[in-house]
Amino acid sequence: xxxxxxILSRVRAALADVTDPDPAETRVDWSYGEIVDTGDLxxxxxxxxxxxxxxxAVERVAEHExxxxxxxxxxxxxxxxxxxxxxxxxxxxxTLDWLDDDQLSPRELDSAGAVVTTxxxxxxxxxxxxxxxxxxxxxxxxxxxxxxxxxxVDAGQVVSDVPEAVAHLIxxxxxxxxxxxxxxxxxxxxxxxxxVEGVHGPxxxxxVIVD
Numbered sequence: 001x002x003x004x005x006x007i008l009s010r011v012r013a014a015l016a017d018v019t020d021p022d023p024a025e026t027r028v029d030w031s032y033g034e035i036v037d038t039g040d041l042x043x044x045x046x047x048x049x050x051x052x053x054x055x056x057a058v059e060r061v062a063e064h065e066x067x068x069x070x071x072x073x074x075x076x077x078x079x080x081x082x083x084x085x086x087x088x089x090x091x092x093x094x095t096l097d098w099l100d101d102d103q104l105s106p107r108e109l110d111s112a113g114a115v116v117t118t119x120x121x122x123x124x125x126x127x128x129x130x131x132x133x134x135x136x137x138x139x140x141x142x143x144x145x146x147x148x149x150x151x152x153v154d155a156g157q158v159v160s161d162v163p164e165a166v167a168h169l170i171x172x173x174x175x176x177x178x179x180x181x182x183x184x185x186x187x188x189x190x191x192x193x194x195x196v197e198g199v200h201g202p203x204x205x206x207x208v209i210v211d
Contacts, residue, residue: 037160043124047158048209050127054184056205066152066210067091070116073150073206079113082146086136087116090152101138109141114148115202120174122158122209123165129153129182129207130165132174140178149202151182155211 041049044060052058061069070091074081080099083091088098099112118136119129129151131137136152143149159165169175185205 043160044155044158044209044211046160047122047124047127047153048207050124051122051129051184051207052127054127054205056184056207058207058209060209060211063210066208067093069208070150070152071096073208074114074116074148077113077148079111082109082112082115082138082142083117084136084138087118087152090118090136091116101142106141106145109145112146114150115142115146116150117143117152119151119153119157120172120179121165121168122153123160123162124158125161127183128162128165130169130174131180131182132169132172132177133180134174134177140180143180143182143202147202148204148206149182150206150208152208152210155209158209 039046048058048060057073059069059073071093074096080097082099082101084101101109115138117131117138120132120134120137121130122128123130131140131143133139137143159168169179182205185202
């Protein structure tokens, strides 16, 4: 018996009392592409719950409340706010200190206090937001460099799971564009599990769901 066989033999012996003798009894009758339901919650409620699980701020508003909600989310932010014309027209908040992205350098992007974007799709069961960087979302760097990201997600953009999200992205032609998949604020942990936020992207994520 070589080393590999010996190790596998020990693993099998260790798992002998916990291994299911009949795997067929626990087989999940599911194939990729089938929609997974969201349990006892409607799809948008599940999305809001899962986004909040990632320590993101979540707010649900009507369209006429959107501008006030975004303005409140940006209160206290130091520095100008990045957003393209699509977002600015929708919010109609001319008093905010808006910043145009004219291919700003990383240093110039770092001077922004926050970025406001829309989204391509939201995934209920994973609490994930997908940006395809079309109109309303800007290039990838805009959602990665500023310390605060306020993301507007329309309720009709929320789907149940990842396969449904991928199908939606293909349906709108987003497979040919760069994408950013966001599950909560940027965070990482060291070997002692000390959580540090803001290392690879925004330290704060504020999601505004428009019903």
